Amino acid sequence: MKLSLVQLLGSSYMNSVIAGATSLLGLNLKEAERLAHEEVEFLPEEYVSFTNQLLTYVGKPYVSALESSLEGAPTNAFGSATNTKASPIGGLGGLRLGEDGRLYLAAKSEHYHTPLGHNFPGYRLIDNARALGITNATHNNTRGYITRFLERELVRTINGFRPEETDELDAALASQEPQMLNRVLNLETGTLACEAGIKMMLARFYRLDETFGQPKYGNLTPVFFVMADHDGGGKANYHGTTIFAQIMRDMWPGLGEKLEQAGILKVCPVRINDWEDFQTKFEQYNKPPYKAAGFLHEIILMNYGGIKLEPKYLQKVYALCHEHDTPIMCDEIQSCMWYPPMYLFREYKLNPDFVVIGKGFPGGQYPASRIITTAAMDTLNQFGALVTNGQEELAALAYLITMKFTEENGSHIRNIGQYYEDKLRDLAVRYPDFIDRTEGLGHLSTIFFREAQTVTQFTKVLNEACIDVSAQTYKASCPPAALTKPPTIATREMIDYLLYSMDETLLAIREEQRGRSDELVHPIV
Template identity: 70%
Template sequence: MKTMETMKTVKRSLTGLLGSEYTNAVAAGAALLTDLSGEEARRLAAEEVEFLPDAYRDKTDLLLEQVGKRIIPEMKASTSGAPTDAFRRASNSKASPLGGIGYLRLGEDGRLYLIGKSEHYHTPLGHNFPGYKLIDHARVLGITNATHNNTRGHATRLLERELIRTANGLAREDVDTLKGVLDSREPHVLNRVINLETGTLACEAGIKMMLARFYRLDATFPAPKYAGRTPVFFVMGDRDGGAAANYHGTSVIAQTLRNMWPDMTGKLEDAGIWKVCPVDINDYEDFKFKFERYNQSPFKVAGFLHEIIMMNYGGIKLEQHYLQQAYDLCHRNDTPIMCDEIQSCMWYPGMFLFRAYGLNPDFVVIGKGFPGGQYPASRIITTAEMDTLNQFGALVTNGQEELAALAYLITMTFAEENAAWIGAMGDYYEERLKALASCHPSIIARTEGKGHLSTLFFHEAKLAAAFAGRLGEQCIDISAQTYKANCPPAALTKPPIIATMKMLDYMIARMDEALQAIREEREADDREDTR
């Protein structure tokens, strides 16, 4: 266990991230378009920002003891907005943010909250990460955020290359190998990026590229390779044999992959338009059996879509050997694979969990973690072979935002420099959680997930709900998942990658107290029942 790793100091300027030729041009423009002089603009572009100063981390750790306490007066009057009924029922405006620092959020009720699931998985660097000050510098220099698809800015284009470099595991100085990757026409070589806004749109882009092998995007396209055959999408199934375990976005097509719109999906399948085939979790024999069934006329397996850590199904982890076997079968039979890393990207050394698994997907979907909650900005990384749609087949007008790309580059720089730290803290947290589970075997069945993305499986749904409720009373934000088809009731956690050992120990200690209280309550109920 690498608990002795230390977080590296990271300092960068806009010039250091984006290059002097670009920032010199920006500075020249700023002298004309803003109130800055050329000298002031160049100085600002060259000003280094420390991404996570010791004083910032120390202050965050000192504030830990204030979690759950009202540290400012409660905000009494606040608008209720105009939500839908579903959002109104789920709202908890007392915890809505007035501010935050690192892994802490200040709620409207004046209390301090611990973000134990990174604000639903999109703030790996927590709140008000100091490195994002470079975004403020960019705004002062007049760097515009809004561009269009045909005028993708320098930061966006630079980010595309960085995504290809890191997705292929290349060192920053390995320029020649990167060029070879970018020029490659070989299958399964990731060297294309489509910039989108949300994970849903990125996943749908991949699904559309799979569909383009069966149906023409428009009348100008030639007959597809598998025209006339019914595309069958393989997705991770739930424990009841259905498809509720997978999650690849909220578009209609993606929702049909997980048992939604069943009447419409049934008609589509009956008409031979497309079919969804759920496969059993970590069961290669089931995968192979269904593949052999549906990879022959009138069907064709159109693609295999999967997460690695299924945070929408208890945090179950797909096993490395299982995925490697499934990939080999798909690759031998011309079936593209989409690895959805929306949940897992940025929480592991190297930023991409598929690389740690030794996988070679045809599509990688990323988002949430990369822009650090600063912007909605997702990407799909794919290959020359899958680059089959025209410009309007998968784009969104404002997917090319320059400051969003800058947020990516800042996050990636910090994560790449601190890969060892991220891995060590992930290992530490996972081991502490396993030790916690072993101390409460009557309540917790087992742990799941990997590293920061770790979950607790409970013997009963009411125990998971009680656990999350008790932590919620202490302003520790985790989720209880108790409604999925035949999935063990789970408590989902995902601390930010800036989480210190002190923060993780604090979180584990509060979990232990909650579990002890639940156990004592159950024992008291048992004694009452025997009277």
């Protein structure tokens, strides 16, 4: 697909931008019009072909290594986890060029936020916008045209309207109906977006400030339901790094206990895909002195082995929550943009009160997350979730580019995701001695190993070959897992290369273990 800034943002706005570029920046009118009207090809065939050819260089020196690196000034935790050899000095598509001069395969999409890989050609529209003087920095009271246009596009796409259905979109924006997602709050990170949702739910129990009236459930203790780990604790859920979100996953246990004892709030983990457990706990805590304050969930638990929540389970939970005035926050930070409708909850036929998006939408170009909610949940004043940099115009433009490409290429994303999921399942069948099963959905797929030692060895060998796959072996009662998430622009060639490398690694591990077994049976004298 090809698009220009005029085609993406409209001629009225871009004519004003051109006027500003020629008068403020002194840009030549002909050059300004060229930048505005240049049709940028989002993913040229030669780009795809070249990245496929580069697969043969993965793990090999491609340029000279950086002669002198820096340690920076990290904290102890970050310093011990840093691998400067793999730190980027460049990249193209699903490949990263490391400081050691080697090419790396980004099989986790740089920890889940580059669905379109590195240096995606379509993002050249951002360079054109910058050259025309479109400023990135705005503030909450001066949200720019691109940001406001994006807000409409988010409401359009999240409700499933086609671009030409403008009347339907206008009606949705004006709607006061429950579960009609038509309010957008622009924030910087997924953590802040989740925090905003938690605060909106808390606003029904506590006043934000003295200008607010008495809350609807001010005399009751709010209870938040989150996904439990297999031990019944809260380690399976992940909704950011603020205090409330961390308490929900069993961090700061002393603080969480005191909040519960004081009747300030309670967190109740519910078992994965267990409807009876949810129903029982909901009935227990949806009566005085408690009130079910909200249900927070991801659909693919990428911080707990990539376990997938089942549609029928979520549909039952949603029906119960809506019946009892309990809002639901669907955290799509991990899953958004990796499935054709852009929002996985639509595939599940769900109707949440909050949807949190980020990571995939700006494609790694900017930190930019959003929470999309309903008129009923629009409960905070401007300072309740204020973020100075949340309204950045070029970040909004990155959103629009990623969204347009994904809308046009949904069938490719679906087909490659299914291909990868099926082939991973075949891999598990060939190595039942190592692999228990695969989990996840499409690109967001994981491999559950029988032994933590095996998955550690598996990922270590792949990492040494410059293939970015990570091991998750530290979660409560969760089987040791290898986490993957190829970019949505991944070709079949890239997927096949990744699968071949996994196959070769597992075969080598099997042969090594057989060799050790033979030595034990026939010891060398």
